[in-house]
Amino acid sequence: MGILKDWWQKFEKYPQRNWWFSGILLGVTCFVAFLWGLGSVGLVDETEPLFAEAARQMTVTGDWITPYFNGATRFDKPPLVYWLMAIAYKIVGVNEWGARLPSALSAIAMTILGFFTLRRFGFPSPKAVTTEPNSPQTQRQLWLSAWIGSALMALNLQTMAWGRTGVSDMLLSACMNGAIFCFFWGYSIPSPVGEKITPNSPFPNRWYIAFYLLLALAVLTKGPVGIVLPGLTILAFLFYVGKFREVAKEAKLVFGAILFSIITIPWFVAVILANGQVYIDSFFGYHNIERFTHVVNHHSAPWYFYFLVVLIGFLPWSLYVPIAMARLRFWRRSFWQQQPRSAHFGLFCFYWFAIIFIFFSVAVTKLPSYTLPLLPGASVLVALLWSQELTRSPDLKQRKDNSFFITGIANVIFLLLLVAGCLYGPFAIGYDPAALNLAEDAIKSILPEIGALIWSIGAVAIAFLLLRQKNWRWIFCVNFIALFCFIIFTLIPASYFADNLRQKPLRELARFAARVEQPQEEFVMIGFQKPSLVFYSQRPVTFFSHTPHFLKRLKEKAGDRPQDYPILILSRPDKTRESNLKSGDYEYLEGKGSYQLIRVNRDTILQRNP
Known part of the structure; x- marks a missing residue:
């Protein structure tokens, strides 16, 4: 505790260091997560080349309205991701970098916006807002929330995977999540400094305008889901805190609807005029309604599917999501309704996570990528938990329950399971006609042993920290270092290994x-x-x-x-x-x-x- 306190005092003595440190942290995090070796691995069949080629066809044919692949129309997705890829091709060439650059830049933008949002609203508890917003303790918590939350948004398996893949999922997630972040800025700061907005003004503040713009871009990325998910999240939250009518007035919904329509409708009109009923049946019928109500392309899964997806895709932080939610006491509605808006960020992210999770659990077609938009909400919840833990007094009397200790034990068990998965996973690789020796070569490689060693050291270190309660706060550091090393020394090299065997030939x-x-x-x-x-x-x-x-x-x-x-x-x-x-x-x-x-x-x- 003394070392941490001395470190903070040095930073507080020179506040500019916090911003320099933040810039370096964000730069290293985003580089490792999204840019390092981005074009070193070939396009991965089956989905990624469909997007990449459709975008290339736009540059060849000059038809920027109707996407084509291999001579046939491709109505799966709206055009924004194709447009951005095509523009990237013009800049960096027709290659893997060009196909993946929109996804990588989208993930980076989302991470940076998440950092600034947490730096402004990342209070671990409403008390910090109402009684001591400018105290050294609260400022430390805000910095920690921003650093931890932005790192978790970027350095998780799902965001890294889709941020390095040339498909529409990361762009959609970044647009939707950016819209959600901007909504909360507008909700918490109805009239930003320098903006002259009167109650009778037809225009909302700039954050609400950004919210509408990003919603429109989300719809141009993947269709109606781009507005449905943020809309359900925000509606559920506003009804809970009893501010729907109030916010509806200040957000100027009529203005928002006009702006949204101006951006989205022209392309849909153009593509329908060019392709007629075929487009309507394919895009709105098959790729939207049927995906929610029926199993499409054999993508069925049991009801608990997304519990497993989030558990693995957000490892090891997924273990801390339940206690991060419970600490909010989200069931105390009257309490939350009495709090200032800027204190609602944690509750807002609870609804963000829960609504998207429930929505896709109800949907019949299930894919792992569908949980991607809820991960920033989960990152914020876990960041608020750990920022409080890392700044709390080591006095043992402050903790009245054993939930953190139980979760720590689960953390150790989970890391040990990852050790077993690294060692025995290659033996589970089935027959792959595209790479006949994939399983054999994976077993012979040293990568499984490296991954197992990293998680073993992490499990032992966390078990040691659990022996003394005042050391529990350092569990976060162990998890983060282990995950970072796993990404650097196992995950990224494994992508090169698989590419050489499956895609390179x-x-x-x-x-x-x-x-x-x-x-x-x-x-x-x-x-x-x-x-x-x-x-x-x-x-x-x-x-x-x-x-x-x-x-x-x-x-x-x-x-x-x-x-x-x-x-x-x-x-x-x-x-x-x-x-x-x-x-x-x-x-x-x-x-x-x-x-x-x-x-x-x-x-x-x-x-x-x-």
């Missing part, structure tokens, strides 16, 4: 195919559907799941092409044998990993398969 063959292609030659992939082949070859590819499907299509189209029509086939060697082709029937061009690239005439295949 495919993209090398795709680029080779682009170099050796002949005019009017058809490019076919049999046995796999890997969209990255389209992106890296930059040419249309026809996919067949099985050889019989390929042969059937070839016979049906026999009269449409000349007899010497060449076909470029990428598949596994066993698929070539299924076509009854002999070594002299085709030209072997190249082989990488599990794949081989051959050229064969159409009539040769038909002769072998009458």
